[in-house]
Amino acid sequence: MTAKVVTVTSGKGGVGKTTATANLATALAANGAKVVCVDADIGLRNLDVVLGLENRIVYDLVDVVEGRCRLRQAMIRDKRLPELYLIPAAQTRDKNAVSPSDMVRLCDELRGEHDWILIDSPAGIERGFRNAIAPADIVLVVTNPEVSAVRDADRIIGLIEAEEKGPARLIINRIKPSMVKRGEMLSADDVLELLAVDLVGMIPEDENVVVSTNRGMPVALDERSKAGQAFRNIARRLNGEQVPFMSMNDDGGFLGRLARLVRPGGNR
Amino acid sequence: MNRFLDRLFGRDQRSAQLAKERMKLVLIHDRTDLSPQALEKLKDELISVISRYIEIDPKAVTIDIAQEGREQRLVADIPFKPAARRRAG
Numbered sequence: 001m002t003a004k005v006v007t008v009t010s011g012k013g014g015v016g017k018t019t020a021t022a023n024l025a026t027a028l029a030a031n032g033a034k035v036v037c038v039d040a041d042i043g044l045r046n047l048d049v050v051l052g053l054e055n056r057i058v059y060d061l062v063d064v065v066e067g068r069c070r071l072r073q074a075m076i077r078d079k080r081l082p083e084l085y086l087i088p089a090a091q092t093r094d095k096n097a098v099s100p101s102d103m104v105r106l107c108d109e110l111r112g113e114h115d116w117i118l119i120d121s122p123a124g125i126e127r128g129f130r131n132a133i134a135p136a137d138i139v140l141v142v143t144n145p146e147v148s149a150v151r152d153a154d155r156i157i158g159l160i161e162a163e164e165k166g167p168a169r170l171i172i173n174r175i176k177p178s179m180v181k182r183g184e185m186l187s188a189d190d191v192l193e194l195l196a197v198d199l200v201g202m203i204p205e206d207e208n209v210v211v212s213t214n215r216g217m218p219v220a221l222d223e224r225s226k227a228g229q230a231f232r233n234i235a236r237r238l239n240g241e242q243v244p245f246m247s248m249n250d251d252g253g254f255l256g257r258l259a260r261l262v263r264p265g266g267n268r
Numbered sequence: 269m270n271r272f273l274d275r276l277f278g279r280d281q282r283s284a285q286l287a288k289e290r291m292k293l294v295l296i297h298d299r300t301d302l303s304p305q306a307l308e309k310l311k312d313e314l315i316s317v318i319s320r321y322i323e324i325d326p327k328a329v330t331i332d333i334a335q336e337g338r339e340q341r342l343v344a345d346i347p348f349k350p351a352a353r354r355r356a357g
Contacts, residue, residue, distance in 0.1 A: 147287050147294075154295050157338070183282030190288050194295060196337045 001034070003114040005107050006238065007136035008171075009160075011152030013123030015144045016173040019209060020231070021120040022050040023220040024140075027235035029084035030221065033115040036075065036085040038106070040132040041122040042097055045089035052079060052216020053086050062090035062097045064106065071109055080221070095127040100134030107135035116238075125159055133165050138238070140200060141168045145175055145186040154195055169200040171234065176205045177248045188248060201234035202248055203227050296333050300340050307331070314344065323349040 008021045018041075025037040039047035042062065048054040059074040064087070071087075078084035087106075090097060103119075110117050121132030133139055139160050143153035153170070160168045172188050179185035186194075188202050206227035212219040219228040220235075226246070233243045297303055302310075311331045318324055324346055334343045 147291055150291055151294060151298065154298060158299060161338070180284070183284050186284050186287055190284065194288065194291050196335075 001112060001115060003034075003036075003107075003111040003117045004137045004238075005111075005117045005119065005135045006138045006140060007119040007121055007132050007165075008140045008142060009121035009129060009132055009156060010123060010142040010149070011125065011156035012143075012149045015142050015149050016171075016203070017123070017142050018046045018050050018120050019213065019219075020140070020142050020171055020173065020203075021118050022047060023218045023228070023231035024235050024238070025084060025116070025118045026051075026078075026081065026218040027220040027232045028116050028118075028238070029078070029081040030232075031235065031239075032083070034083045034113065035081075035116045035118065036087065036110055036114050037118040037120065038087045039089035039120050040098070040103070040128060041120060042089045042128065043091065043094050044122065045091050047086060047120045048076075048088045049216060050213055051086055051218065053088075054216075057088050060088045060090040061106075062093050065098050065102045071106070080217075095122065095131065098131050100130050103131050104135045125156065129156070129159075130163075133160060133163060136165050139165050139168045140171055141197070142171045142173050143191065143195075144173055145180070145188070145191055147186075150186070150191055150194055157195060157197055168197055170195060170197050171201045171203065172199070173203045174205045175202055175248050180248065199245070200237055201230055202245060203230040204246070204248060296335065296340065299338075300333060302333070307333070318346060325349055 006024070008017050008024070010017050021037055025035045029035040037047060038061065039045050040061070048057060053076050056076045059069040061074065063069045064071050064074045074087050075085040076088065078086070107117055119132050119136065122128035141153050141157055141160070143149045157166070157168045160166045170192070172191050175188060176185055180187045188199065192199055204226050206219070206225055208222055208225040209219050209227050212222060219225045220231040222228040230246055233246065236243045311329065314331065315324070315326045315329055328347045329345070331342065331344045334341050
């Protein structure tokens with residue numbers, strides 16, 4: 001078994017890197033793969049809370065790198081999926097506590113016993129980002145259909161190419177179909193045309209993401225959630241399956257359209 | 269209602285379209301690290317160099333950044349001055 005290393009990055013903060021990492025890891029593990037996710041956002045760790053594992057942390061990534069514990073001791077087993085593990089980031093250190101070659105060594109040690117290693121990158125283009133992409137076989141760039149997120153995604157895609165880790169594959173997160181339909185939000189096609197990279201998934205805006213994050217239970221486990229379905233589809237695409245892209249045209253049906261038509265300012 | 273009327277008479281551009289056009293320009297300059305001002309200066313210098321060798325009409329020169337996927341290229345279109353006018357002038 002030789003794991004593929006997938007790094008999830010974005011440039012801009014707050015676009016959904018951690019949510020995407022948690023959900024892809026969950027969806028892959030739910031299909032029976034052996035998955036370990038690594039939180040590379042040292043100093044600002046969050047993958048643990050999104051996965052609902054924050055109370056189980058004893059050792060972290062920096063403890064492993066600095067030799068205070070064995071790798072196995074820092075791997076937290078998921079509550080629900082026995083083949084899903086998390087290596088949490090240190091909270092009281094900074095990005096310089098780990099180097100790109102530390103990350104390569106760590107992943108080489110993990111590769112033999114897993115199918116997938118998912119790395120949650122910090123925002124930015126500095127050391128933390130370089131740590132996160134150093135061991136990557138595949139780089140996923142998360143963006144939102146907003147100018148600042150698209151611009152930062154373009155920058156990060158360029159850096160990924162320069163590091164010879166490309167071509168990056170794009171996830172467009174938090175699409176609001178009703179706004180796209182009104183011409184008030186960049187569509188997935190617009191974003192793809194601007195960034196000129198391959199699309200691996202589109203995630204519609206979905207309140208279930210907030211609810212599931214509150215509970216520490218990734219939305220990919222929610223059979224009824226559209227965002228959950230979108231993440232499960234991306235996991236299948238990573239496995240090489242051809243999965244058609246989900247339609248982003250659900251606007252709440254006839255009643256939803258009627259409500260917007262009647263509401264004052266509805267034409268905006 | 270004003271916005272509705274604006275749209276009806278084509279005065280109001282949808283914000284997504286506007287965002288896309290703005291981003292196209294921003295990304296070109298981000299990727300090439302070439303500002304619109306620098307491009308303009310490059311054009312002026314290029315015209316003056318070429319004018320030393322051939323007769324050209326500076327107003328007919330176009331220099332732009334073209335895109336193909338994630339690749340950018342500088343495309344210059346520099347027409348010779350027509351022969352007839354060259355003799356006359």
